[in-house]
Amino acid sequence: MDFQLLVNEAFRASQNAYAPYSKFYVGACVLVEDGTLIYGANIENAAYGSSMCAERNAIYQAYCRGYHKEDIKALAIVADCKPLISPCGACRQVLAELLNKDTPIILGCKDYFKVTTIEELLPHAFIGECL
Secondary structure: OHHHHHHHHHHHHHHOOEEEOOOOOOOEEHHHHHOOOEEEOOOOOOOOOHEOHHHHHHHHHHOOOOOOHHHHHEEEEEEEEOOOOOHHHHHHHHHHHHOOOOOOOOEOOOOOOOEEOOOHHHHOOOOOOHO
16 A cells, blocks of 8 residues: 555645644545545634545545445544644544554654554544443
């Protein structure tokens, strides 16, 4: 799997971010089993709670197109920052439910990236099986 390609595509997605308040442009790219790339960018709102993170936008797009966790091969999340970007708590919760535990999550910046999983990012997650 070409993680650098996913990082590059996620940076391409970040160009569609709407971030007039934070000026923090985040992009995400989901790779699904048939090779389709699905993009997401952060979209802010003056009512901050109405904002949406790039990775949730990308994952929700995948599900809206009929894909499910078993179809998702990898997710890249990027921003031009140091240290590496990492998903917020809300995104980690969503990813814990909508990705397989071992799906590669690539966290990237301009110079390098790191591959992790949701299990590493959110151990002991509260998921549907807990109910």
